[in-house]
Amino acid sequence: MTATIPAPAETPYRDRKRYAWLLSVIAPLGAPAGPFLYMQTGDTFWLWVFLVGFYLGTTALDLLFGEDLSNPPESEVPRLEADQYYRYITWAVVPVLWFGFLYNVIFLATHPELAWYHWLAVATVTGSMLGFGLNLGHELGHKKSWIDRKFALFTLSLGFYGHFAVEHNRGHHRHVATPEDPASSRMGENIYRFATRELPGGFFRAWDLESERMERLGKSDWSLDNEIIQGWLISVPLYAGLVAYYGSVMVPILLFIAFWGMFQLTSANYIEHYGLVRRKLANGRYEQCQPHHSWNSNHIASNLVVFHLQRHSDHHAHPTRAYQSLRDFPELPRLPVGYFGMFMAAYVPPLWFSLMNHRLVEAVGGDASRINFEPAKKARLMKRYGIRDVASPVANTTTRERAAVEQAAEGA
Amino acid sequence: MSRYQCPECGFVYDEKTGDAYQGYPPGTRFADLPDDYNCPDCSVRDKPDFVKLDDVDAPASPR
Numbered sequence: 214m215t216a217t218i219p220a221p222a223e224t225p226y227r228d229r230k231r232y233a234w235l236l237s238v239i240a241p242l243g244a245p246a247g248p249f250l251y252m253q254t255g256d257t258f259w260l261w262v263f264l265v266g267f268y269l270g271t272t273a274l275d276l277l278f279g280e281d282l283s284n285p286p287e288s289e290v291p292r293l294e295a296d297q298y299y300r301y302i303t304w305a306v307v308p309v310l311w312f313g314f315l316y317n318v319i320f321l322a323t324h325p326e327l328a329w330y331h332w333l334a335v336a337t338v339t340g341s342m343l344g345f346g347l348n349l350g351h352e353l354g355h356k357k358s359w360i361d362r363k364f365a366l367f368t369l370s371l372g373f374y375g376h377f378a379v380e381h382n383r384g385h386h387r388h389v390a391t392p393e394d395p396a397s398s399r400m401g402e403n404i405y406r407f408a409t410r411e412l413p414g415g416f417f418r419a420w421d422l423e424s425e426r427m428e429r430l431g432k433s434d435w436s437l438d439n440e441i442i443q444g445w446l447i448s449v450p451l452y453a454g455l456v457a458y459y460g461s462v463m464v465p466i467l468l469f470i471a472f473w474g475m476f477q478l479t480s481a482n483y484i485e486h487y488g489l490v491r492r493k494l495a496n497g498r499y500e501q502c503q504p505h506h507s508w509n510s511n512h513i514a515s516n517l518v519v520f521h522l523q524r525h526s527d528h529h530a531h532p533t534r535a536y537q538s539l540r541d542f543p544e545l546p547r548l549p550v551g552y553f554g555m556f557m558a559a560y561v562p563p564l565w566f567s568l569m570n571h572r573l574v575e576a577v578g579g580d581a582s583r584i585n586f587e588p589a590k591k592a593r594l595m596k597r598y599g600i601r602d603v604a605s606p607v608a609n610t611t612t613r614e615r616a617a618v619e620q621a622a623e624g625a
Numbered sequence: 626m627s628r629y630q631c632p633e634c635g636f637v638y639d640e641k642t643g644d645a646y647q648g649y650p651p652g653t654r655f656a657d658l659p660d661d662y663n664c665p666d667c668s669v670r671d672k673p674d675f676v677k678l679d680d681v682d683a684p685a686s687p688r
Contacts, residue, residue, distance in 0.1 A: 273666055357666060381636040382668055383665070385670070386667070386669055387663055387668045426646075427648075428648075429647065429648025429649070430648040431648075498671070498673075501669065501670075502669050529669075530669075531634075531667075531668045532631065532634070532668065532669060533633075533634045533666060533667050
């Protein structure tokens with residue numbers, strides 16, 4: 214006799230990463246934890262451990278825990294995005310960052326006995342924490358509500374980078390993976406050369422965008438409605454107040470920390486679209502941004518501390534999707550580890566090129582028309598990597614066609 | 626007066642209300658927006674991609 218086994222009741226979807234996202238709130242606390250523990254113990258070990266932890270530790274965890282390829286079911290995405298918990302934990306990072314920044318700059322200004330290398334370790338880890346802040350400002354800056362966007366401005370201003378929300382949303386997203394975009398790196402371009410294009414290019418693009426908007430509103434460029442001015446109205450009193458209270462000792466501290474913070478963003482921009490390009494259509498427009506126009510990383514450890522920023526392919530194809538619902542897709546350009554490890558590789562250009570150039574060529578099928586080249590190096594790179602001018606046709610995929618592909622990805 | 630929708634994120638440009646933030650006063654026709662107009666919410670779709678809402682059955686966005 215055979216017993217009929219009842220079909221199991223359908224289990225409701227549960228987001229396994231729901232509480233793990235709290236790591237994105239806790240991770241920036243590593244920056245002030247170092248000076249705090251040093252003051253408790255007198256051991257300079259604490260001034261270094263979190264800096265090493267951010268870059269080497271997270272990379273080691275990426276290698277240990279590997280990739281998370283899971284996607285939330287598309288039917289659950291509206292519920293995930295409406296769940297205010299995910300929003301509130303992004304807000305919770307704002308006071309963490311302000312506290313960490315003030316704690317560390319005051320620590321440096323009041324501890325003149327520190328050896329220069331210990332000073333450098335604390336300043337660097339604080340700048341890295343501002344990198345977490347730029348990441349938070351990125352997530353909040355994509356939101357439509359007034360309060361999210363003001364939290365973004367408040368956070369970005371900590372690193373004197375209030376123009377980022379304008380530049381990123383209305384500049385970079387629009388022109389991403391094109392030769393015209395100062396925030397998309399080119400094959401053969403090292404990060405230091407890229408920084409000379411990206412840092413001023415991003416600022417002036419943001420200024421021009423706000424200047425055009427002010428003109429339409431019939432207002433001066435220097436109007437308080439200009440979001441770049443709004444950012445300066447937070448940054449200038451903050452920085453000037455710290456210098457006025459603590460004296461000139463604060464100047465190099467703030468300069469170095471703000472520089473390292475913005476350089477973390479430059480580093481992210483450098484690795485996110487390296488060499489990838491959207492091709493021009495017959496009508497003169499660029500093909501629509503698709504997931505394969507960004508490098509993706511599914512590494513779980515680093516993704517959990519950066520609010521899924523590394524699922525960058527979905528983010529650029531669908532910029533208004535919230536971090537908790539970003540997806541992986543098959544056949545994406547894939548980074549070998551998460552951003553922390555890739556940043557270190559980028560800082561040593563020969564290592565970066567040896568890691569990434571062949572991956573780029575594989576990702577685009579050796580097709581020169583799909584590569585954003587550093588112009589002066591194009592011929593040399595084509596010869597070295599066997600890249601061909603095959604001029605494969607550009608598919609101007611419609612949104613509906615892409616939705617079909619993405620549904621297939623969901624089922625994969 | 627018509628409404629036009631971004632096919633990526635669902636943003637709607639309503640000619641009746643214009644877009645005060647972007648500096649387009651009420652009554653500004655979609656056709657009169659600059660040629661390089663693009664979606665102020667997602668930035669990945671341009672003016673020619675917008676869909677006149679009267680012409681679509683379901684305005685839900687296929688994200």
